[in-house]
Amino acid sequence: MDYRAAFQISATGMATEKLRLDVTTLNLANMHAAGASADQVYRPQRVVTQALGFGAQFGRLAGAVGVRSFVVAQDAAPRLAHEPGHPYADARGMVAYPGVDQVAEMVNLNTALRAYEANVAAMNAARTMAARTLDIGGQA
Amino acid sequence: MSFIDPATVGMLSTALDATALRHKAIAQNIANVNTPGYQRIGVSFEARLGALRDMVRSGATPSLASLRDVRPALELLGAPGETVALDMEMAALSENTLQQQALLKVLNKHLAILSTAINEGKR
Numbered sequence: 001m002d003y004r005a006a007f008q009i010s011a012t013g014m015a016t017e018k019l020r021l022d023v024t025t026l027n028l029a030n031m032h033a034a035g036a037s038a039d040q041v042y043r044p045q046r047v048v049t050q051a052l053g054f055g056a057q058f059g060r061l062a063g064a065v066g067v068r069s070f071v072v073a074q075d076a077a078p079r080l081a082h083e084p085g086h087p088y089a090d091a092r093g094m095v096a097y098p099g100v101d102q103v104a105e106m107v108n109l110n111t112a113l114r115a116y117e118a119n120v121a122a123m124n125a126a127r128t129m130a131a132r133t134l135d136i137g138g139q140a
Numbered sequence: 141m142s143f144i145d146p147a148t149v150g151m152l153s154t155a156l157d158a159t160a161l162r163h164k165a166i167a168q169n170i171a172n173v174n175t176p177g178y179q180r181i182g183v184s185f186e187a188r189l190g191a192l193r194d195m196v197r198s199g200a201t202p203s204l205a206s207l208r209d210v211r212p213a214l215e216l217l218g219a220p221g222e223t224v225a226l227d228m229e230m231a232a233l234s235e236n237t238l239q240q241q242a243l244l245k246v247l248n249k250h251l252a253i254l255s256t257a258i259n260e261g262k263r
Contacts, residue, residue, distance in 0.1 A: 006164050013171025020174070049175040051168070065164070067171045115173050118226055122167045125237045129163060132244050133156075137251050 010123035012066030017116035158185035158212035159240040185212035
């Protein structure tokens with residue numbers, strides 16, 4: 001049995017969770033970046049995932065396996081704050097900030113971290129299995 | 141009973157294939173733990189061993205030909221969109237790894253017996 005697929009699956013999982021972490025960090029970093037107008041403000045990004053390699057050909061894992069991820073911009077309404085002295089303030093003294101949901105981002109951060117760890121554990125298990133398989137017929 | 145029993149090695153290889161496939165299924169479930177609408181996959185293998193088990197219980201030695209139908213296969217588990225329980229997957233992962241190591245131990249013992257027979261009992 002081919003162990004490369006097992007490593008590939010865990011690697012795509014780790015890449016996805018790392019991307020999720022990056023995107024969450026990006027959202028948090030831009031949380032207070034005001035935009036010159038409401039439509040120029042930073043839009044929070046979100047990672048969307050899709051399972052690969054199973055479903056179409058039922059009964060076996062085929063082709064690329066694991067998980068595929070995309071980054072999409074969220075359609076979150078900007079947060080408006082009344083700051084008349086701000087250089088980006090409009091006629092009514094309102095400034096547009098990105099509609100980043102801080103609580104959701106923190107939850108995403110922790111979920112991504114734990115999921116990454118789970119993928120690392122799966123990859124370590126695959127490594128152990130492959131290493132033990134190499135010992136078949138050795139002096140046990 | 142013959143020492144050179146091809147069915148033992150054949151059965152152990154098939155069971156090892158099942159653990160390798162099951163590892164892939166569990167890794168796939170873990171990689172997709174946050175994928176919306178994902179349906180878990182698993183491996184059906186033990187359930188296919190019924191006929192073989194009856195054969196062994198009645199005292200017969202399974203032949204290589206009887207192993208042909210016993211292949212591990214992937215199957216869908218649960219419902220689409222059902223949450224993947226990370227703790228259950230991790231438990232299944234370690235159980236599967238331990239099972240693989242137990243199977244490898246048995247295979248090594250079997251090969252050691254063959255080696256003893258070949259060397260006429262000498263070390």
